[in-house]
Amino acid sequence: MQRIGVFVCWCGSNIAATVDVEKVAQTLAQEPGVVYSTHYQYMCSQAGQEMIQNAIREHRLTGVVICSCSPRMHEATFRKTVEKAGLNPYLLEIANIREHCSWIHKDKLTATEKAVILGRAAIAKVQLNAPLTAGQSPVTKRALVIGGGIAGIQTALDIAEAGFPVDIVEKKPTIGGKMAQIDKTFPTLDCAACILTPKMVDASQNENIDIISYAQVEKVQGFVGSFSVTIRKKARYVDETKCTGCGLCTEKCPQKKVPNEFNLGLDNRRAIYIPFAQAVPKVAAIDPNYCTMLKSGKCGVCAKVCTAGAIDYKQQDQLITREYGAIVVATGFEPIRLDKFDEFAYSQSPDVVTSLEFERLMNAAGPTGGTLLRPSDGSHPHTLVFVQCVGSRCDGGEKGKSYCSKICCMYTAKHAMLIREKYPDTEVYVFYIDVRTPGKNFDEFYRRAVEEYGVHYIKGMVGKVTPQDGKLKVQASDLLGGRQLRIDADMVILAAAIEPDKTARPLATMLTASMDTNDFFTEAHPKLRPVESPTAGIFLSGACQGPKDIPETVAQASAAAAKVIGLLVKDSLTCSPCTAKPDELMCNGCSSCEKVCPYGAITYIDKPFRGPNRTTLIRRVAQVNPAVCQGCGACTVACPSGAMDLQGFSNQQIMAEVDAICR
């Protein structure tokens, strides 16, 4: 038989003014199972808590009901209170007679009656409460960072600095990401490579960091604290341990006509290549789509010139499986494809380029050695037109992305300024819808472009670009000036919208991390938990969560690292015991529960059961991982046999509350 104690709080006059607390205590004392019932001015006060603790000891209470304010206010407080008196903290229920009763009703009789019913429901529930113990699950003290751009590098460095081993998985042969392709950074105009490459070197030299380049995540199992991840390391046909990065092979390779992806196809590389001079790891890779040796078995020049003997045409993909406590997603972004924007003649003229291509054209290590030349004829351009919001801020669907890509205003100002600084003989036009410059020193930067560098900012859009007689005829509208402009430009630079990397969607599925309709990863809370995914143990770094510039990306990267460190310093995780629990004897193994679980907390095992007449039956039954389950209860309703129940909110408990309320 239960021995329940009821404690009715006055909350000063907050409750007592409209609820006859004495009568509530007296009436509830008559309920079956109640052995002690009292009321007090402030149950949450030191004295009130002591009162509860004494009653638990004196009356050997097996359950406690506190009629007070919302459980959202003091459930945690009172759980600690009863725990200190030796009662399991989950043998406590709170009847909310303040927010749900005394504060909304004026009539004392009505409010008192309702308070009694709410108390009764809590008593009915606590009768069925079971002592629950929070489980512990171990934490593997290693983190995985997926993506080796500036976000991934920064996160990895911060985690490594804190003393935890961390692996970076990068799909390209080198880390560095988009930032490695950028020339200068706003608003300081310092060289991107100068600030990025030291970090890349740091990462490669840090004992705690293992860079797994030219690799992709293939499978993710497990849950927060103990993920098991399988990584496919693609064959690069070069032994990483032997290659010295001398680059001789890349000079001798006879296959010279391979579009160079690092320069966005603006020039060519060889079939064996090192993406760029400061690549990390600085190891060559053979492109199997172009290598004559791999395709036809004839050639082998690179193997002949390699003094280190690093070339290995027989190399195979390698599968690496490692355990991690936390996973950081840093998959970054890509500019969108522009085939839908015929009006800008992107596919008709090589002189119409994207901003990222323009970065390469301005870069000293780029295809033109840093001299700005028209891609079509290598001449010096005099008139340049920038078009903003290409594919951003559209109506969604066919038209383009509905969001603002955030970084274009600033990098365009940067480009315009750099051109004007280097080539004062140029005219630079920027067509904009709005100029958005929220950020430290951002607006000042933009104003400098206008005021000091004489860039022509024109409110309005370009309607059409027509290549004609070696020029680009730009038809545009100056909305503020109220005139139609026709500019004979030498180059047009398009600020293409950015979108999440294509590999993010399948990765999100593997991680059971949610995404929004644009394929950006969803954060656990848009304001309060911006660097965590709703899936425990998965963290977000950089542009995979939304468009970001470099400072923001680095800030988020470090924030994600801090969250990861906070997780990895723990030896084990305490999980809420209010989790789903299957009754194996009832479970059919039908997988309904698994399909609705947002956390992938449910798995199945084949388990032997004793059948009738000494037989053994092997049955498929559900298993809930309490470390992953967050206790939403979706599975309990999906389960047709009622095998799945939720601890702390069981079917029986909720029905007991219903019964008590409707009685």
Place this chain on the structure above:
Amino acid sequence: MPVNETFKPTIVAFCCNWCSYAGADLSGTNRLQYPANVKIIRIPCSCRLNPMFILRAFQRGADGVILCGCHPGDCHYTTGNYYARRRMTLLFSLLDYMGIERGRTRVEWVSAAEGAKFAATMNDFTETIIKLGPNRRLEDLRCKTE
């Protein structure tokens, strides 16, 4: 139908812990009134609501049952209310098909910030139930107090 002045309906409101229960708390904090007939049961998420609980409430004497949860897209557990929405839509449709009055059940999304909406919803729902009169079609005579 004439409105029964003396009819005091029993109304059960299932509220998800994260949005609607907090919304109900806020409506209390702001001293917004709604009828005492409404009794709230806290569940972790709207997807925890088993159709069985709704039928149970009617069996035990409820005249109306309402489910409140986070707005679609705002579920604390990301997807719970989407499942709840399908389940309730189908359950309500089946009840309607069996001739149970449509107004006796309802789903309303109430965020933690919508204290006023919570109170307004409860006022409106209570009014609807009073208009409908006592639940006779899904009652269990054994649970009626003589």
Place this chain on the structure above:
Amino acid sequence: MKTWKLSELDSLFAAIAAAQKLYIPADAAGQPAFTLWTPGLSMTKALNTGRSAKDLFFPQVENLVNFKVSGRRIQVEPGREEVEDFVIFGVRACDCRSFDILDSVFLSDPVDTFYADRRSHATVMTLACSEPEETCFCTSLGIDPQAPAGDVSCWAMEDTLYLEANTEKGQALLSSLPQLGQGEKPQTDASVFHRLPLKDLDFSVFGEKPLMDWFNSPVWDSLSQSCLGCGSCTFVCPTCQCYDVEDFDGGATIRRFRCWDSCMYSDFTMMAHGTNRPTQKERFRQRFMHKLVYHPNNHAGQIGCVGCGRCLQKCPISMNIVKVAKALKEGKA
């Protein structure tokens, strides 16, 4: 013999119902069932009801006792319904025989007072058969469908209903109906009963061998293999009499009631340690052993079946007592 015009059955029913409740077999939502007569209700055209006539003596759910709860006080109150005199009209010979079988169980010591109460208040008016279904086999069990027992036996022939009282109760009922006429019942034609496909079933064999021989017969495995474990056969059977006693907590009142149970159910006679009939084979065997062997063993050879054919019609997988009896006799399924 007393008579009544068949075309004016309605007024006969009205005359009976004037004094006491009357139940007749009528169609309710397409299903023939014994139904409380109210003006306008007419007899079903079907040979027999879906559920048997036992419902009127042994209803599916019956309240036994109530416990009133208030706070911590519990008050025990009788839950028995007051039974008034009533008449059942149109009971077929098979169902009428089932009352004997139920009596032998419920009226033997200790007497089931709930059942006894209803029995004593009832007057049974049977109705002779003339158009049997192919599933009928009451004749194999020594029942004459053309001469049904009961307090009053009735025959519907051509345009006349002939009535004959067999008991004092029957006599009293008929004499309370002065409007009845007088006439001679013509000869009945038994030819169709001789053409019944199941007329030659032999149930006498079950008394000839030791009980355990039947129990250990190899046929049970294959007979029971497709049984769904539902309770259709037991619930439509006029002689099944198992029940369970349960409590329902309605808040203010807890009701203790009994309801039909089925030995085909996996939780039948479930106990703390589990069940003693762990598979459907044991449950299936129990039902038919009870009808064919245990009951006759305990009740002077009376077979626990009346040949109404309901289980032949209703079993979802067409497994029934005829197939079982034949298979047992032949020793193979």
Place this chain on the structure above:
Amino acid sequence: MQDRVMEKAAALLESGVCTRVLGWKTGEFFYDVTPAVFTSAEEVRTQMVYNPFCGPNLSKYLIAESRKEGKIAVFLKPCDTFSFVQLQKEHRIARDKVYAVGVQCDGMIDMDSLKALGLRGVTAAREVGDNLIVSTLYGEKTVPRREALSLRCRVCKSKRLNDCDEIIGEQGGDLPSDRFAQVEALEAMTPEERFAFWRSELSKCIRCNACRNVCPACSCEKCVFDNPGSGVRNKAAADSFEENLFHIIRAFHVAGRCTDCGECSRVCPQGIPLHLLNRKLIKDMNQLYGPYQAGADFDSKPPMLAFTPEDPEASIITNGRDGQ
């Protein structure tokens, strides 16, 4: 067809493709066939039957049978194969232990339909062309075959044989079916009429559980209505509420899993049109969440275990679809 099915069954046993065959067995009459497992060609030849009365859906038996030693061959009609696939989707059948033979189906005949035509004391029936010649205790009668079809077969949704290892006869396809006509007729009634309809139907329920026990979707190890721990267990409907409760919850539990095989209504000893509850949910799901047929394939996600952010709100029901 009878001969081809029996030949195939015997051949499968003789060649050792399977050790057991699940089919139908002869009875006292021509129509009372019982599902049965045969272990030898001899048994098959003497006892097995395949005729237009072989209505019972054999799929559910495979849950237990596919757990046993050795491979079992099974004969499945098109509608049975939907259950077969659905049960596999729910991991209830070990496919590698089953050899599935699909049998072309021209619609099954059922005694209820013959009785509805006023036939009594039916002792035999044979198919002649499009007609059925029925012998009764009271003489012979000829009825059109289509009028003798079981109700479910008259609105057959598909003749497609899903996931069979072999097919006897011809593979069929989905059919245009007006199976929702009855549901629509009910929807067109007033709530009061609908309430009266379902009360009169469900009050006939004797809770024999035949509908549940025959239902391939009701494959729970233990039903909530049998489980004392569930809080809703009951053995008989002691109040009209419990009649409703059982059937509402059952319809809900099989929603998205019910293939509309019609077994529930076929077996109900009280003639309750239980399929109308399941069909209502099927119709709703098709309308609200896009067409879905349980058991039609292995990949699609059942509507109750899926969602889209754009799903309609429950208010479309509670406010009335017609704005009432």
Place this chain on the structure above:
Amino acid sequence: MSDWTQRIQDISGVNPRKCMKCGKCTAACPAYDRMEYHPHQFVDMVQSGRVEELMASRGIYTCLSCFACVERCPRNVEPAHIIEAVRLAVIRQQGGNHMKPDQIPGLLEEDLPQQAITSALRKYSKGG
């Protein structure tokens, strides 16, 4: 919202509030030089209730209905549909039809696409 704004919205099915005033429509407009108001201004004027000014303008008839603006608009605002609606509003207000079905035979020429006549009839006669 002014009545006119609502009416134009109803006729055109276009919501001018979706416009983010980028001017791409105007930039793409081949009839720019002959127009008193330009596509982005049409949208703005409808939104701010200056429909009558627009109706009085000759510029609305210089729109070629080439749909370049509709094609280019990133927000699916569809200025050409708005202009069309304003023209219709003018016709409806005048009450008369600028073209009647019995005029059609006289207009039929071999070089003139029939579609143009149909389109003109639809445009210049009062709808039902």
